[in-house]
Amino acid sequence: MSTIISVQSLHKSFIRTRTSGSLLQRMNPMSRVEERHVALRALDLEVQAGETLALIGPNGAGKSTTIKILTGILFPTSGDARVLGLVPWKDRVALAYEIGSVFGQKSQLWLHLPALDAFELLSRIYELDREKFRRRRDLLIELFELGEFADVPVRKLSLGQRMRCEVAASLLHEPRILFLDEPTIGLDPVAKASIRDLIRRANVETGLTVFLTSHDAGDIESLCRRTVIVNRGEAVYDGSTSALRQKVLAKKEIDLKLVRAVENFVAPEGSSIVKQKGSGIKLSVDTQKTGIDRVVGEILRVHEVEDIAIQPAPLEDVIAEIYRRGGL
Ligand SMILES: Nc1ncnc2c1ncn2[C@@H]1O[C@H](COP(=O)(O)OP(=O)(O)OP(=O)(O)O)[C@@H](O)[C@H]1O
Numbered sequence: 001m002s003t004i005i006s007v008q009s010l011h012k013s014f015i016r017t018r019t020s021g022s023l024l025q026r027m028n029p030m031s032r033v034e035e036r037h038v039a040l041r042a043l044d045l046e047v048q049a050g051e052t053l054a055l056i057g058p059n060g061a062g063k064s065t066t067i068k069i070l071t072g073i074l075f076p077t078s079g080d081a082r083v084l085g086l087v088p089w090k091d092r093v094a095l096a097y098e099i100g101s102v103f104g105q106k107s108q109l110w111l112h113l114p115a116l117d118a119f120e121l122l123s124r125i126y127e128l129d130r131e132k133f134r135r136r137r138d139l140l141i142e143l144f145e146l147g148e149f150a151d152v153p154v155r156k157l158s159l160g161q162r163m164r165c166e167v168a169a170s171l172l173h174e175p176r177i178l179f180l181d182e183p184t185i186g187l188d189p190v191a192k193a194s195i196r197d198l199i200r201r202a203n204v205e206t207g208l209t210v211f212l213t214s215h216d217a218g219d220i221e222s223l224c225r226r227t228v229i230v231n232r233g234e235a236v237y238d239g240s241t242s243a244l245r246q247k248v249l250a251k252k253e254i255d256l257k258l259v260r261a262v263e264n265f266v267a268p269e270g271s272s273i274v275k276q277k278g279s280g281i282k283l284s285v286d287t288q289k290t291g292i293d294r295v296v297g298e299i300l301r302v303h304e305v306e307d308i309a310i311q312p313a314p315l316e317d318v319i320a321e322i323y324r325r326g327g328l
């Protein structure tokens with residue numbers, strides 16, 4: 001395996017200008033105060049070719065800032081980063097030929113143009129060989145099922161259709177790395193699954209390296225073998241997504257339906273009540289502390305149970321818990 005992205009002590013701070021006082025006072029330039037805001041504290045990261053990596057973290061953690069630095073849109077305040085051996089903020093143009101990027105919140109296409117015209121323009125920008133471009137374009141139109149709307153201006157497309165065009169456009173010049181910042185934001189479950197599937201196929205079939213940020217646990221689980229969690233501009237977890245899943249499995253939920261509603265239900269030792277409504281109770285059990293059998297045994301000893309189901313806690317809950325704690 002070869003290192004394709006390396007990041008050392010990457011730091012980015014923004015200068016923010018604040019004004020205070022009444023409207024009149026705020027119009028006075030003297031009332032402005034400059035504040036340094038740290039977006040990335042000291043990020044270290046190495047990514048190997050062919051990896052699928054999810055960079056996750058709470059709002060404001062520094063995810064978009066990282067992607068913007070690695071794609072050459074922003075320069076860092078200090079620290080070092082190499083993407084395919086290039087310094088992104090110094091070699092932005094050379095890098096653009098080798099990477100693709102998708103920003104879920106901001107279209108990369110020309111809204112008044114159909115995807116077909118955008119592909120044509122992009123082929124000129126990337127100086128693609130005409131014949132190779134036509135073959136690639138037709139393949140992407142087929143794979144991404146764009147045929148029905150490739151000639152409709154992008155602004156007239158649904159979000160899901162637009163995102164399929166966006167991802168297809170980002171792959172037109174056969175980049176080696178694809179950076180995606182929240183690519184499934186706002187999409188319905190079917191559109192999400194389709195985008196994930198297309199990205200996964202590009203990774204498996206062509207060895208494309210995928211570097212993704214998302215707040216959607218489904219994106220992370222179905223697409224990324226590795227997860228890095230950033231909080232306040234620093235990595236607080238870097239490991240396999242399945243290991244994160246095992247942490248999830250350490251917590252289980254018991255869905256309980258009692259024959260009769262109990263007013264003061266006492267959660268067995270090692271468990272806690274998540275929700276209670278009448279005779280329906282949801283309990284959370286930390287199986288690293290208590291065996292699930294002990295908790296279930298205690299419930300069955302004390303109560304008459306109509307139905308019981310045991311489930312792993314959703315990945316979303318575990319991620320939320322990690323964010324709350326600020327790390328693992
Ligand atoms: N251009 C800017 N000027 C000033 N501050 C900025 C700028 N861009 C980002 N920041 C600040 O840097 C911090 C990190 O922002 P960033 O956009 O990287 O977060 P994020 O992890 O992508 O969050 P989200 O999940 O909400 O997208 C935030 O506190 C944000 O306010």
Ligand SMILES: [Mg+2]
Pocket residue numbers: 063064065181
């Ligand atoms: Mg962001």
